[in-house]
Amino acid sequence: MADRFANDPGTRIRQATEAIEPRLVEIRRDIHAHPELAFEETRTAGIVAAELARLGIPYRTGVGRTGVLGTIEGxxxxxxxxxxxxxDALPIHEQTGLPFASTIAGKMHACGHDIHTATLLGVAEVLKGLAPQLAGRVVLVFQPAEEALGGAAAMIADGAVEGVDMALGFHNMPDMPVGRFGYCRGSTLAAADRFDLVVRGRSGHAAHPSDAIDPIVAAAFVSQAQTVVSREIDPLHPAVVTIGMFHGGSAPNIIPESVELRGTVRTLHGKARDxxxxxxxxxxxxLEAMHRVRCDLRYNRGVPPLVNSDRVLDPAIASVRAQFGDVVEEGRPSMGxxxxxEFAERVPAFQLRIGSGAPGRNDHLHNAGYQPDERCIGLGVQALSRIALDILS
Structure with a gap:
């Protein structure tokens, strides 16, 4: 009986994870206390490199500036x-009061990337021990600058997906109880584009508007932009247009020379984006034709929608169920x-949602009081290791 359980992959993964979980929590807390913003992650990358070296896993640093790539050969x-x-961390001043709270004012791991880094280091150790059973290769991608939405592209430009056949991502979810896992089929996260509109007129006295060209009429753009969603995009294809900045004018009796608007466009489908x-x-x-102003619209496309591939999703969810039982739920897309x-646009990919909600708490990502349940680290290690083992079996 003992031999049979020792050969069971679920049992082996669970036992291997439990043996290293205290160390992973220590690593997470160290990273949490020393947060680094996008493309500043030199200390964190150093921790990752040291752990990979300890495990005998070949690695490369400086990938995408501050990223690390490790490789496990099956x-x-x-x-x-x-x-x-x-x-990477966020420019938020932590207010948790934890003994391992951020030691750097104005910087905090409020999205759980410290959790993610520790989790993947745990996966590295478990899979290194299982390497003889793997039919294939695992590339461990420790990515910088997700919050700036530029780290993935930088790593890909440095060869992070060369030779990769499929990709697996994950994110802790505080709105899901620890011990639960989630997924979403198809488009799961939105494309995020930004625009900057400068409307130029001719300044003048408020008493003589006919001698000026009033750029404040650009306010019409704020409401008109909402008709793009309500009247031009398929109502079954979610889209959000938000104008978060509107600057113009210096006094109530002066028609200004120009005004500036800045906003974002979020869409789940390529056609809606176009x-x-x-x-x-x-x-x-x-606006130019109607109000005699000049408009300079700069529209910058950001990351594409994240589209989960059934080719990776289906076996991944089957593996999670095999490891834990009926703890998986299908969720909804998010406009985040x-x-x-960027990885999913190049190879079949799937992002797993890992519950990190602590009992009695109602935490949210990007919040100064965010406190994920650290048990999600070990559970994430088990889930991701089982997925990799099953896919590469």
């Missing part, structure tokens, strides 16, 4: 699976953005 040939974790950009450009041109989408 005992037999087969496909290559990349597993990605992000490492429609939104074209419509906003048309609206800006309409994630640059793991």
């Amino acid at each position: 005992g037999r040939p087969g496909p290559t699976l990349a597993i990605r974790a992000d490492m 429609t939104a950009e074209a419509a906003l450009r048309r609206l800006a041109a309409g 953005a994630e640059d793991f989408a």
